[in-house]
Amino acid sequence: MFFRKKKKIDIENQEVEVVNEPFNTYGLSDLLHFIKREIGVDLFPKKAIIETRIRLFCEEKNINSFRKLFDEIQYNKEMKQDLVNLLTVNETYFYRELIQLQEAIEFAKTREGVDVLCAPCASGEEVYTISMMFEEDLTFKKRFNIIGIDINSEAIQKAKNGIYNARSLHKLSDNLKEKYFTLVSDKYQIKKEKFLYLDFSQINVFDDKFLSFGKFDIIFSRNMLIYFDEEFRVKAMQKFSKLLKDGGRIYLGHADIVPENEYLQKHGFGSSCYYTKK
Incomplete structure (x- = not known):
């Protein structure tokens, strides 16, 4: 036409x-x-x-x-x-789906040290949230490191800049805002000295270079699979299974559907649901 x-x-x-x-x-x-x-x-x-x-x-x-x-x-x-x-523009906010995050933090306490992957990480709110939760949990004494990846280069740059509007922080208490952010005009700037154990990288989860990040105790991949058909959902699960340490867990979004596959096994249901390697 x-x-x-x-x-x-x-x-x-x-x-x-x-x-x-x-x-x-x-x-x-x-x-x-x-x-x-x-x-x-x-x-x-x-x-x-x-x-x-x-x-x-x-x-x-x-x-x-x-x-x-x-x-x-x-x-x-x-x-x-x-x-x-x-x-691939996705909006998110700090402390999203908090119950699932709390479950993951409790699991992290059972590990020797904790390596976490957020894939995709969008503009970084989830990565910073997990770091804050580790820091705020006085019973958590382990080493931790968090990597956030996303295919969207603009989202990754925003995550690295760490500047957010008030809407993104609407679930945070005033104490957390004051402790981890600096108010600049009408925006909130991450205090980067508070977040030393995290990093961001722009990459496609289907790129073989994705496997070079090493292995992880916990993988968050929330609300990515909803954009894939069954074939690519299985491919994503195969990639994640290669990145998961023995005994590690994968947490998905509540709307993500995982087809039957040979790589991962489901445990629990609802917000307590997670996957492990078969």
Whole structure:
């Protein structure tokens, strides 16, 4: 389908009609298949909504068809990352789904030391939350280290900057805000000296380099699987099983559905649910 846009401009007091090159919607399915292969996210159920979003992206980049965008991102890594950032924006906040976090902290006390992975970590609220909970639990005396990863480079940069609005902190007490943040204008800046045992990295969970992070006692992957179809959910579980230490646990989001697979075994239910290696 083609759409022609017209506008009139004045050149030396003469009105001239300019016809922009029409936008060609051909190639959207190929583009969505490519995104699914690259990052696992299945956008076909939201195709109508996504089409509008990607078309606006194309207009900003002066690209007049989905096919041209598809061709461009095969070699233009920066544009490909910009598109990934557009399609993987997730809002979150501090102390989200607290009961599950408390369960994980209690489990952490049974380990010699605790290595934690948050994948994806979005803009870092979950990573900072877990660190705060370790610090605030006076009965927790173990070494801990937390790594947050996400495919969205803008989210990772925000996590590293550690600047958040009041909405993100709405579940925190005034004491916690004062202890771990500095109020700058209407934003809250992380006191980085309070968070020495965490790090952030921009990476795709399906990238083999993902396995170079080592192994973990606890893996949080909350509300990522909801964007995958069954094939990619199983692939994600396979990756996580390789990263999990013996006796370690994986905590997923309440809406995440795990298909039957040969890698992980479910324990418990509701907010107390977790997975271990088979």
